[in-house]
Ligand SMILES: *[C@@H]1O[C@H](CO)[C@@H](O)[C@H](O)[C@H]1NC(C)=O
């Protein structure tokens with residue numbers, strides 16, 4: 001009896017089912033059979049929507065990223081605090097020079113310039129931009145830890161954005177969201193890029209704190225003088 005319910009529990013727990021496309025996703029040029037999870041990412045202001053699919057492998061994660069109706073660059077990547085600065089960015093676009101669709105491993109340092117990584121830690125599987133939208137799939141290792149790549153953990157914050165065109169111009173809108181990816185990788189590996197962002201944020205908040213403390217001090221002296229006069 002006990003063994004039976006144990007076996008039953010075992011059979012229902014794994015949920016490695018292939019994702020079937022919905023009507024709204026039928027335009028997506030890649031096959032979603034290899035993916036086991038999906039979520040929608042939505043930007044804050046203009047409500048641009050992206051489909052994010054993923055599947056876990058041994059030490060790699062496979063992603064599918066698609067934006068319906070977009071004919072410009074689309075990008076997403078793991079981020080520590082949802083700021084673009086310090087984030088890892090996977091960038092898909094049709095190169096205006098040779099008209100080929102490219103998926104690149106990029107990052108944004110504290111100077112807010114998006115550069116291409118010296119080492120492309122991606123295995124691009126597919127990428128396409130057509131009349132219906134822009135989409136790409138790739139694999140990468142979870143545990144990349146260097147100054148141009150962030151690791152991907154089981155609970156991961158992402159940033160995502162879309163451009164007006166394929167030129168490397170400003171984004172039309174961007175967003176950030178935490179996604180429960182699942183998988184077994186939980187320990188962050190802090191690299192220099194993240195440390196710098198974290199330190200800058202810490203300095204900002206301690207500067208705010210000291211303004212607050214000074215205000216309290218001034219108020220304290222004021223109250224003291226008031227009490228003295230009464
Ligand atoms: C799905 O996985 C199979 C087996 O690994 C692979 O041959 C195929 O290219 C994958 N398809 C997509 C769309 O990723």
Ligand SMILES: *[C@@H]1O[C@H](CO)[C@@H](O)[C@H](O)[C@H]1NC(C)=O
Pocket residue numbers: 027130131132
């Ligand atoms: C775009 O979508 C339409 C309607 O679903 C479809 O007929 C057409 O083949 C699609 N175009 C491409 C390039 O996939």
